[in-house]
Amino acid sequence: MSEPLHAHPVDPERVAHARARLPSREDAAQLTSVLSLMADPTRARVLFALDMVEELCVGDLALALESNEDAVGYALRLLRTAGLVTNRKQGRVVYYRLADGFPEPLRDHCLRQLIALTETSTPEDD
């Protein structure tokens, strides 16, 4: 059989310690769903752009990212659905910006920190 019956922990203390304060699968899923949203080049760059210039319409966003409207539109749809960005419609132009409730830790600690990361270089990926 290949199914694990690793019935005897090697270090039961640590197992208990870890298991006790580990996020539940649901919490982890919720967390990773947010991370997944940022874990895409297009969406991440959309967020970066909006973090910098506050507000942009779809076409301009596509221009700034040097991408096409399809990709940007799809990215915005997901971000909007998740509540990370909001839109304001003026005439036939739709302006997007980071949502008011955009998680500050994400913005301050992740978005910006991670940009710094890429500037120095991430860990070796060999």
Place this chain on the structure above:
Amino acid sequence: MSEPLHAHPVDPERVAHARARLPSREDAAQLTSVLSLMADPTRARVLFALDMVEELCVGDLALALESNEDAVGYALRLLRTAGLVTNRKQGRVVYYRLADGFPEPLRDHCLRQLIALTETSTPEDD
């Protein structure tokens, strides 16, 4: 034609501003590749666990996560390949821990901040 020729930016200033300091696609890709590694419930929880108890072997890790060895093994393989964790083999047991070069910003600002996020609650996901 469906292809956008949105030739005239609505707000050229902001477009230029954003485009100028936007991470390149490669940088973004590199960044998101790291994020993608964390954007998975199993891998994220593995990292959380290792951040707490410093060192765990594969079987114990599976126990702590209440997962199976297959999932954990696969997660560890990717994390190891990316250089985010290191392993130490003692007898037939392999102990894993966060790599020395584990990006501190990731650890301090993301891992822990994000755990706090899930405890209070993430943004509305309606």
Place this chain on the structure above:
DNA sequence: CCGTTACCGGGACGTCCGTGCGGGTAGCCA
């Protein structure tokens, strides 16, 4: 009023990713 622009939405397709399964190796124990 007709055409164009800016954007949204759905469907189809190719691709990647995580999981489960089976087999393989190295170390322990009797």
Place this chain on the structure above:
DNA sequence: TGGCTACCCGCACGGACGTCCCGGTAACGG
């Protein structure tokens, strides 16, 4: 030495994801 344990690896399947393509709607302009 033989069996068992802890772990790694490769493969095939299913599902999710992103992109392309097309049609649809609402606003502006002549």
